[in-house]
Amino acid sequence: MVKISEIANDIGFSNKEVLEKAQELGLKVKTHSSSVSEEEAEGIYTYIQTGEISDVFKKKTSNKKETKKQDEPVAKQVKPKKASEKVEKSIEKSNKTQETKTEEKKIKVGDKKNDVKVSDKVPEKTTSDEEIKPKESLADVSLQKRRGLVIVKKKNSVDSSSRQKLSQKQSTPAINIPSLESMFSNLDENTGKKKKKEKKVSHTHKKSNAQKVDLLGAYDFKDIELEDENEVVLPDLTFKAPTPPPAQKPREHNFLRSTSGNSANSFIEGGIHRRSRKKHKKTENKQNNENVTSVNIPKEIRVYEFAEKLNKQASEIIGKLFMLGVMTTKNDFLDEDAIEILADEFNIEVNIIDTQEEFDYVKAYEDEQDDKNLTQRVPVITIMGHVDHGKTSLLDYIRSSRVASGEAGGITQHVGAYMVTKNDKKITFIDTPGHEAFTAMRARGAGVTDIVIIVVAADDGVKPQTKEAVAHAKAAGVPIIIAINKMDKEAANPEFVKTGLAELDIVPTEWGGSYEFVPISAKTGMGIDDLLEIVLLQAEILELKANAKTNAKATVVESSLQKGRGPVATVIVENGTLKVGDTIVAGVAYGRLRSLLDDQGKSLKEIKPGECGVIVGLSEVPEAGETLISVKSDKEAREYAHKKAEYLRQKELSRSTKVSIDELSAKIAEGELKTLPVIVKADVQGSLEAIKSSLEKLANDEIKVNIIHSGIGGITQSDIALAAASKNSVILGFNIRPTGEIKEKAKDSGCEIKTYNVIYNLIDDVKSLLGGLMSPVIREEQLGQAQVRQVINVPKIGAIAGCMVTDGTINRGAKIRLIRDGVVVYEGTVSSLKRFKDDVKEVAKGYECGVGIDGYNDIRENDYIESFKQIEEQASL
Numbered sequence: 114m115v116k117i118s119e120i121a122n123d124i125g126f127s128n129k130e131v132l133e134k135a136q137e138l139g140l141k142v143k144t145h146s147s148s149v150s151e152e153e154a155e156g157i158y159t160y161i162q163t164g165e166i167s168d169v170f171k172k173k174t175s176n177k178k179e180t181k182k183q184d185e186p187v188a189k190q191v192k193p194k195k196a197s198e199k200v201e202k203s204i205e206k207s208n209k210t211q212e213t214k215t216e217e218k219k220i221k222v223g224d225k226k227n228d229v230k231v232s233d234k235v236p237e238k239t240t241s242d243e244e245i246k247p248k249e250s251l252a253d254v255s256l257q258k259r260r261g262l263v264i265v266k267k268k269n270s271v272d273s274s275s276r277q278k279l280s281q282k283q284s285t286p287a288i289n290i291p292s293l294e295s296m297f298s299n300l301d302e303n304t305g306k307k308k309k310k311e312k313k314v315s316h317t318h319k320k321s322n323a324q325k326v327d328l329l330g331a332y333d334f335k336d337i338e339l340e341d342e343n344e345v346v347l348p349d350l351t352f353k354a355p356t357p358p359p360a361q362k363p364r365e366h367n368f369l370r371s372t373s374g375n376s377a378n379s380f381i382e383g384g385i386h387r388r389s390r391k392k393h394k395k396t397e398n399k400q401n402n403e404n405v406t407s408v409n410i411p412k413e414i415r416v417y418e419f420a421e422k423l424n425k426q427a428s429e430i431i432g433k434l435f436m437l438g439v440m441t442t443k444n445d446f447l448d449e450d451a452i453e454i455l456a457d458e459f460n461i462e463v464n465i466i467d468t469q470e471e472f473d474y475v476k477a478y479e480d481e482q483d484d485k486n487l488t489q490r491v492p493v494i495t496i497m498g499h500v501d502h503g504k505t506s507l508l509d510y511i512r513s514s515r516v517a518s519g520e521a522g523g524i525t526q527h528v529g530a531y532m533v534t535k536n537d538k539k540i541t542f543i544d545t546p547g548h549e550a551f552t553a554m555r556a557r558g559a560g561v562t563d564i565v566i567i568v569v570a571a572d573d574g575v576k577p578q579t580k581e582a583v584a585h586a587k588a589a590g591v592p593i594i595i596a597i598n599k600m601d602k603e604a605a606n607p608e609f610v611k612t613g614l615a616e617l618d619i620v621p622t623e624w625g626g627s628y629e630f631v632p633i634s635a636k637t638g639m640g641i642d643d644l645l646e647i648v649l650l651q652a653e654i655l656e657l658k659a660n661a662k663t664n665a666k667a668t669v670v671e672s673s674l675q676k677g678r679g680p681v682a683t684v685i686v687e688n689g690t691l692k693v694g695d696t697i698v699a700g701v702a703y704g705r706l707r708s709l710l711d712d713q714g715k716s717l718k719e720i721k722p723g724e725c726g727v728i729v730g731l732s733e734v735p736e737a738g739e740t741l742i743s744v745k746s747d748k749e750a751r752e753y754a755h756k757k758a759e760y761l762r763q764k765e766l767s768r769s770t771k772v773s774i775d776e777l778s779a780k781i782a783e784g785e786l787k788t789l790p791v792i793v794k795a796d797v798q799g800s801l802e803a804i805k806s807s808l809e810k811l812a813n814d815e816i817k818v819n820i821i822h823s824g825i826g827g828i829t830q831s832d833i834a835l836a837a838a839s840k841n842s843v844i845l846g847f848n849i850r851p852t853g854e855i856k857e858k859a860k861d862s863g864c865e866i867k868t869y870n871v872i873y874n875l876i877d878d879v880k881s882l883l884g885g886l887m888s889p890v891i892r893e894e895q896l897g898q899a900q901v902r903q904v905i906n907v908p909k910i911g912a913i914a915g916c917m918v919t920d921g922t923i924n925r926g927a928k929i930r931l932i933r934d935g936v937v938v939y940e941g942t943v944s945s946l947k948r949f950k951d952d953v954k955e956v957a958k959g960y961e962c963g964v965g966i967d968g969y970n971d972i973r974e975n976d977y978i979e980s981f982k983q984i985e986e987q988a989s990l
């Protein structure tokens with residue numbers, strides 16, 4: 114069964130749209146989670162894409178009538194009475210299925226029988242009950258494991274007599290089944306596997322008659338015969354689901370689809386489907402013992418690297434992929450689906466390794482830890498709040514009061530986190546106020562904060578960012594303490610703050626809620642001690658524990674490159690103790706902890722869980738949010754860091770092989786590209802054809818659009834894979850929208866999707882994109898004209914034309930044409946432009962001026978000087 118939502122997802126339509134279409138087809142589906150049979154799903158798919166109501170639905174109402182009307186022997190549904198009666202009875206017995214359904218099943222039984230006979234035009238009388246019985250069981254056996262039949266267009270139509278012969282021949286079960294079987298076994302490279310599967314299937318069949326009927330019903334070969342007489346139906350040896358083959362789709366298209374790994378498509382699409390790795394292994398072991406190869410392949414692998422692993426030529430891989438409709442170069446990355454398909458093709462067991470695991474030192478660290486030696490740790494606090502409500506002031510006050518208390522006199526610098534001591538207990542504050550930083554850290558998986566203090570100005574109340582802060586803290590599941598700040602102000606109204614927050618479900622304890630509200634003043638310091646005490650109390654309640662006796666795991670909260678020190682990072686220890694001399698790794702950075710400092714630059718020997726410090730000694734600047742661990746050896750640290758760096762490099766490379774539309778335009782403009790590969794997807798055939806022909810027309814001698822793939826329906830994973838594999842391509846969608854998942858995938862693979870709902874706009878966009886392919890057009894803009902009234906010959910300078918500007922302006926340095934009696938006698942530039950004795954840049958209409966022309970002296974009275982400028986423009990089609 115297939116859910117409406119799955120169909121929607123698959124074809125890129127909304128659930129609602131598909132639901133409506135399904136209802137239009139008479140299906141009793143109510144919500145997007147309602148299910149339909151695979152056959153019905155196929156029908157819905159066809160209906161949405163082409164507007165054609167498939168026979169599945171037609172049958173429901175008019176099947177009987179139609180078949181009776183048909184005088185010709187074409188596509189007769191042979192309905193062996195006994196069999197259908199049997200089915201009817203079984204269905205009636207088992208449940209109260211609606212009449213239409215029963216009818217459908219009857220038909221299916223009939224159809225199936227026909228199918229077994231190579232689904233050709235079989236006169237009704239040729240089928241007898243005796244023939245049906247053995248066929249039914251044997252055919253099940255062979256057809257269930259395979260999709261059944263595919264349609265191949267024939268050049269010459271099969272004449273009816275030969276067809277009849279064929280059908281008669283096939284109608285004899287003794288001959289028919291073995292021949293089909295032998296066809297399968299001859300053509301199927303994985304016979305062993307298939308046969309094994311067959312056995313299973315036949316076994317289940319024997320168990321339940323009802324099930325048998327159902328499965329048979331899935332083959333509706335009547336449709337096939339009605340479609341086109343020029344079609345031959347052949348067994349499709351590759352498809353596993355009992356789905357009727359879509360007659361419209363060429364086989365190649367299916368190959369393409371198959372690379373997508375879009376399993377949701379399996380009920381719609383025919384063609385090759387990748388076999389699971391499990392099954393594959395079986396085949397290998399059984400059949401190809403000598404050639405059994407097993408390779409470990411990283412997720413990110415290029416065609417040539419893959420070829421190397423398989424001990425094959427890259428061209429062989431490219432060729433195979435080409436056969437599957439995927440264009441690649443040897444430097445392109447293979448996606449997982451392609452790898453699996455290739456593995457199948459070459460009969461090689463491939464284990465795709467997640468290389469990320471290799472450098473997942475955090476996981477390795479976690480695996481080593483146990484619950485022993487857990488002791489209380491220092492709480493880590495983040496301060497959030499609306500702008501200007503006093504976050505920085507509060508942090509400053511806490512910090513300066515500590516400095517003032519005489520702890521140390523060093524220069525306090527911003528390092529991203531610091532510790533204060535209250536009642537002999539330490540508290541770590543993350544010194545990057547604001548929820549953006551908090552959430553950004555969280556997004557990187559760094560949930561270092563234990564408690565959030567939300568500062569609300571008593572004179573301002575709850576503001577948008579207060580609400581955001583509450584939402585972020587709640588989303589992180591972190592306890593919140595409210596600091597009502599600016600209590601020293603006259604306008605302070607703490608009750609107003611409480612009301613505002615109560616509306617956000619942050620109810621103060623005094624009102625029976627569970628949130629501590631502490632009135633403070635970051636200016637005078639009022640209430641800040643209370644606030645810190647409440648923080649410690651809250652921390653106690655939280656029972657923050659860690660094992661200080663193990664190697665350290667910490668989070669980088671800030672990092673930079675400092676002169677004389679190299680990469681430095683502020684870290685907060687989560688577990689273990691970080692000591693000077695430790696070997697550490699943080700992402701791509703690694704090294705030995707040379708020195709550990711506090712925020713005042715004072716040296717520390719070690720920092721314990723919850724505490725923070727500035728570390729020096731890393732090879733590179735780690736990213737904020739990165740997890741740091743101390744490891745046993747330099748080698749281990751280096752290996753982790755190098756593997757991660759390599760992984761990131763590969764990722765980067767993989768991305769850099771793809772281009773965004775902007776880069777594409779740039780490349781086009783630079784003349785790197787002379788064709789634009791596009792994938793076109795449209796809602797209906799008509800639009801698709803119109804777009805395709807318009808795009809084809811855009812081509813000229815210089816440039817062309819290369820439609821590498823086109824189809825009806827939403828953008829699928831396979832389209833993305835294809836676009837990703839085809840350098841510099843773009844996916845054009847008409848009246849379709851990519852789903853979130855597809856968008857995500859496109860983003861990941863660096864593919865550009867452009868969708869339109871006006872064909873003209875689509876064509877226009879492509880036109881402008883292609884415009885860059887052509888040489889730029891130089892346009893001329895007239896600036897002005899002047900009439901030569903007098904020519905003065907200045908020694909050493911040459912002829913100067915005394916002119917009257919008659920139109921526009923004459924500009925120094927601008928291009929000019931000298932026109933005499935309507936004929937251009939010279940083209941050059943204005944070398945000098947004067948009004949009286951002054952050099953000027955521009956002379957406007959109605960004024961007199963002296964014009965010198967660069968390198969030209971033969972100026973005569975009554976000549977005209979026309980000044981113009983040239984503008985280079987991108988050519989458009």
Ligand SMILES: Nc1nc2c(ncn2[C@@H]2O[C@H](COP(=O)(O)OP(=O)(O)OP(=O)(O)O)[C@@H](O)[C@H]2O)c(=O)[nH]1
Pocket residue numbers: 498499500501502503504505506507546598599600601602633634635636637
């Ligand atoms: N009277 C009074 N003014 C305060 C108090 N706390 C902060 N201010 C003032 O309020 C203004 C904003 O304070 P900040 O600490 O910069 O506020 P913030 O929330 O950090 O602001 P952003 O960093 O811009 O988000 C400053 O002019 C402070 O002097 C307080 O308790 N009383």
